[in-house]
Amino acid sequence: MSHRFSAIRAAWAGSTVLAAAAAFGFAAPAVAQDGASTEDDGQLATIIVTANRREENLQDVPVSADILDQERIGAIFSGAGDITALAGTAPGLNVESSNGRVAPRFYIRGLGNTDFDLAASQPVSVLLDDVVLENVTLKSFPVFDVERVEILRGPQGTLFGRNTPAGAVKITSIKPSQEFTASGSLSYGSYDTISVNGAVGGALVEDKIAVRIAAQLQHRADWIDNGFTGEDNALGGYNDFAVRGQRLCCKHW
Numbered sequence: 001m002s003h004r005f006s007a008i009r010a011a012w013a014g015s016t017v018l019a020a021a022a023a024f025g026f027a028a029p030a031v032a033q034d035g036a037s038t039e040d041d042g043q044l045a046t047i048i049v050t051a052n053r054r055e056e057n058l059q060d061v062p063v064s065a066d067i068l069d070q071e072r073i074g075a076i077f078s079g080a081g082d083i084t085a086l087a088g089t090a091p092g093l094n095v096e097s098s099n100g101r102v103a104p105r106f107y108i109r110g111l112g113n114t115d116f117d118l119a120a121s122q123p124v125s126v127l128l129d130d131v132v133l134e135n136v137t138l139k140s141f142p143v144f145d146v147e148r149v150e151i152l153r154g155p156q157g158t159l160f161g162r163n164t165p166a167g168a169v170k171i172t173s174i175k176p177s178q179e180f181t182a183s184g185s186l187s188y189g190s191y192d193t194i195s196v197n198g199a200v201g202g203a204l205v206e207d208k209i210a211v212r213i214a215a216q217l218q219h220r221a222d223w224i225d226n227g228f229t230g231e232d233n234a235l236g237g238y239n240d241f242a243v244r245g246q247r248l249c250c251k252h253w
């Protein structure tokens with residue numbers, strides 16, 4: 001059974017920070033949602049992206065991009081997978097790791113870095129709420145309670161920095177609002193696999209401050225036999241937990 005201490009990070013809402021994401025012996029995955037409007041008179045829904053650091057219709061953006069919405073991401077991670085579960089969710093995207101649920105390596109169109117050094121730079125940048133997760137251990141932070149995940153293929157150095165010659169994976173979390181919201185989900189599978197996540201948010205001070213807190217727990221029992229010792233179900237399990245808090249002030253409405 002593996003236990004891991006999640007990275008501690010601040011969650012940004014506009015330009016204001018509230019709390020850190022912290023975890024003990026745990027780390028959880030994520031959720032995403034695209035800004036697709038509802039269909040009208042049989043027309044295709046409008047897919048909104050922020051590839052140019054502003055909200056635009058995907059059809060108007062001169063970039064090769066794929067958008068993963070919240071429902072799709074929820075299905076991907078309902079089996080308590082880590083961030084490597086994003087592999088294959090978009091054409092040309094691959095994610096793998098030689099360190100279990102930590103230190104993932106991203107590849108877009110076959111371009112990536114297979115260096116085992118945890119300090120090695122990668123040609124695919126991962127951003128969470130416009131904060132670059134440069135170190136590979138930060139990239140293993142769970143993806144949950146997010147608005148959308150954008151996979152941008154090709155060089156993105158102009159808008160996202162020099163370490164993006166292959167592309168960028170841009171994760172946008174759900175921001176706080178004045179309206180009270182609460183959500184949650186639970187899934188159970190073989191090997192006592194459990195995935196639980198929830199979020200709650202709303203106005204802390206009417207028309208002045210809004211907050212949102214989200215958390216996720218994942219568990220799987222040991223299921224791999226240890227042939228050396230003869231012990232059954234000795235390896236393969238994990239317990240991952242992560243929390244993220246955000247605060248948004250009225251000047252960012």
